[in-house]
Amino acid sequence: MSIEVEGLSKTYGQQKAVDNISFKAVPGKILGFLGPNGAGKSTTMRMLTGYLQPTAGKASLGKFDTQLQSLEMRRILGYLPENTPLYTDMYVKEFLNFVANTYQLSQVESKVKDVIARVGLGAEQHKKIVMLSKGYKQRVGLAQAIIHDPEILIFDEPTTGLDPNQLTDIRELIKSLGKNKTIVLSTHIMQEVEALCDQVVIINKGKIVADSSLGGLKEKHQTDSLEDIFRSLTN
Numbered sequence: 599m600s601i602e603v604e605g606l607s608k609t610y611g612q613q614k615a616v617d618n619i620s621f622k623a624v625p626g627k628i629l630g631f632l633g634p635n636g637a638g639k640s641t642t643m644r645m646l647t648g649y650l651q652p653t654a655g656k657a658s659l660g661k662f663d664t665q666l667q668s669l670e671m672r673r674i675l676g677y678l679p680e681n682t683p684l685y686t687d688m689y690v691k692e693f694l695n696f697v698a699n700t701y702q703l704s705q706v707e708s709k710v711k712d713v714i715a716r717v718g719l720g721a722e723q724h725k726k727i728v729m730l731s732k733g734y735k736q737r738v739g740l741a742q743a744i745i746h747d748p749e750i751l752i753f754d755e756p757t758t759g760l761d762p763n764q765l766t767d768i769r770e771l772i773k774s775l776g777k778n779k780t781i782v783l784s785t786h787i788m789q790e791v792e793a794l795c796d797q798v799v800i801i802n803k804g805k806i807v808a809d810s811s812l813g814g815l816k817e818k819h820q821t822d823s824l825e826d827i828f829r830s831l832t833n
Contacts, residue, residue: 599660599674599749600624601646601780606655608641615641617804618655623797625749628776630795630812631784634832638804639784640680643754646782647677659750673701676748680755680784682739686728690719693727694741701746709745717741718767732759740768750780757790769793788824798824802832 601623608616616638623629633639644650646657648668657664662671685693691710698706714723717737722730727738736759743751756772757765773794775781783794791798791812798815800808808815808831812824819827 599780601750601782602658603642603646604656606642606645606657607653608638608645608650609653614804616645616652616801619801619804619806620655621799621806621809623780623782625778625780626776627796628772628781628783628794629797629799630791631782631799631801632786632791632828633801637801637832639801640754642801643677643679643752643782643784647675647752648672673746674749676743676746676751678739678743678751678753678756680758682735684727684735684738684742687726689724689726690714690730690738691723693738694745697742698745703746713741713745716744716771718764733761733764736760737764737768740771744775748779751775752782754784755786756783757785757787788828791824800828800831807831 604620606616606619607614619642631639641650645652646664648664648671651665659671660674664671688696691714694710694713695706698709703709714720717740719737719741722734727735730738740756757768760768769790772781772783785791795812798808798810798812799806810818815827816822821827
């Protein structure tokens with residue numbers, strides 16, 4: 599299932615946070631969604647996930663319109679926001695059981711066990727979430743995003759707070775998920791884009807300033823430095 603964005607805009611008073619953007623993300627290719635602080639990245643992600651209504655335009659996840667079919671759309675979506683909302687008084691395993699039951703999954707125990715192993719929470723599963731480090735809380739957020747095996751994943755800064763070892767593990771997990779799912783990944787880390795992404799969309803001041811394959815972007819700008827390309831398009 600693909601993500602299709604057509605003429606999407608969001609206005610707050612006189613300010614256009616997102617200004618008439620269009621792009622497409624497809625299965626098997628991880629799309630890196632980049633931009634400086636305040637460019638409109640998180641606003642776009644919130645509109646794609648149905649948490650925020652656009653002022654104009656539309657977005658579809660698979661065959662579902664994010665405004666008109668929000669409930670159906672959320673069943674095929676996994677979302678990891680930048681600041682992951684967690685029930686911190688719950689134990690890790692308890693929380694993931696709760697999420698699995700919310701999705702009305704079958705074989706809950708098996709699915710919780712599997713996702714705990716996939717994101718590396720085995721040693722932490724019997725701890726309260728409030729006691730976890732920022733990196734492990736991020737892993738819990740990732741686990742809740744993928745536990746129902748959604749076809750579309752939207753990750754907003756998924757590696758925030760991870761140490762180098764955790765970073766490698768989570769990148770490998772995202773890369774494996776990207777082989778057959780549609781993934782949009784927002785990040786400030788250029789090395790992460792280089793390591794994971796096939797397609798790059800760069801947004802600046804609410805407008806898209808680049809939409810290309812990673813290789814095509816480098817060829818167009820005649821440089822192998824994604825950081826230089828980013829700076830030239832957003833300064």
